[in-house]
Amino acid sequence: MNMNKAEHIIKGFSDVYNKMVSLNKFKMEDSLKEYTSSEVHCIEYIGENVDSNVTKLAESFYMTRGAISKITKKLIKKGAIESYQKPDNKKEIYFRLTKQGQETYKIHEGLHKEFQQRDKVVFDQVTEEQLDMMLNFMKKYSRHLDAEIKKQGLEIKDQSDFE
Structure with missing residues (x-):
């Protein structure tokens, strides 16, 4: 896994979110x-x-x-x-x-x-398959962050709308 690509994806999420907001x-x-x-x-x-x-x-x-x-x-x-x-x-x-x-x-x-x-x-312009892949990725990433939050003893419940 290319961590550089991962960084670009995370930066991309952040940029898109900030632009939308x-x-x-x-x-x-x-x-x-x-x-x-x-x-x-x-x-x-x-x-x-x-x-x-x-x-x-x-x-x-x-x-x-x-x-x-x-x-x-x-x-x-x-x-x-x-x-x-x-x-x-x-x-x-x-x-x-x-x-x-x-x-x-x-x-x-x-x-x-x-x-x-x-x-x-x-x-x-995006296919159903592509959307499903993106949703699947968001689910996995969200679950990972939930696990990290739990590890740190923070009380945040999963409220993701990805289900």
Whole structure:
């Protein structure tokens, strides 16, 4: 295995990711002015996952429960989410989107579709077999990083969307 190629691949991932983030950031910030990136991701997660709580959000974003608590407090203050409890469990606090939060969620989803459409031209040139090979590689690499994280005693759960 040529380590030079491996370095190029990793640098390539990083470059592509940074370009996507900066390109998408302008449009996101313009359309969702009143929210930070972390807040928007929180809204997205709560919109897609029933009974979201601080623990699930922290695991999903590789953040501390304290950091998530700050974000959810701000989102409650901004009127995007509300907290609730279940009658059978008065200890656990869950979150759901308010009407305003659902509007924000829809705007965010629309932007994602727009970005996918913009990038479709590249993915249309790649065969199913090539996509499968790339996904397979990402799975392997992600599992390797999970194992390294575990070795170092860091508490990060695998949240990969490669399955």
